Amino acid sequence: RKTPLSCxxxxxxxxxxxxxxxxxxxxxxxSFRRAIHRACDQAFRHPTLAKLPQKKLDDxxxxxxxxWQSDHRWSPNQLRHxxxxxVRRRFGLEAAQVVLxxxxxxxxxxxxxxxxxxxxxxAKAIG
Numbered sequence: 001r002k003t004p005l006s007c008x009x010x011x012x013x014x015x016x017x018x019x020x021x022x023x024x025x026x027x028x029x030x031s032f033r034r035a036i037h038r039a040c041d042q043a044f045r046h047p048t049l050a051k052l053p054q055k056k057l058d059d060x061x062x063x064x065x066x067x068w069q070s071d072h073r074w075s076p077n078q079l080r081h082x083x084x085x086x087v088r089r090r091f092g093l094e095a096a097q098v099v100l101x102x103x104x105x106x107x108x109x110x111x112x113x114x115x116x117x118x119x120x121x122x123a124k125a126i127g
Contacts, residue, residue: 032076033075033076037073046064046069080100081113084096084099087099088112088113093112
């Protein structure tokens with residue numbers, strides 16, 4: 001190491017004195033979704049519009065950016081649905097019901113999609 005620690009290179013010295021957002025005690029439903037959306041926006045930046053400041057975008061560019069973000073974002077419920085579908089496919093409806101915490105299987109049947117692969121297997125076998 002060539003730069004001494006006393007020259008602005010100490011751990012924790014690059015923090016802002018008054019940040020715009022401060023961390024809370026825990027994630028709320030909305031804060032969890034917003035954190036995921038922010039991460040998706042950084043991971044999947046628009047090829048041309050991400051370099052421009054928000055204030056300099058015209059209405060058409062703003063709509064294009066919003067459509068791009070809508071196509072390249074995911075939400076916590078999508079992960080819940082995907083997990084429910086996978087549990088139902090591998091372990092059955094009752095296991096998915098328990099994992100999701102549903103008291104009735106009717107709700108789980110709506111939430112966890114059916115396995116279309118089984119229908120394809122049946123169609124191939126029948127001809």
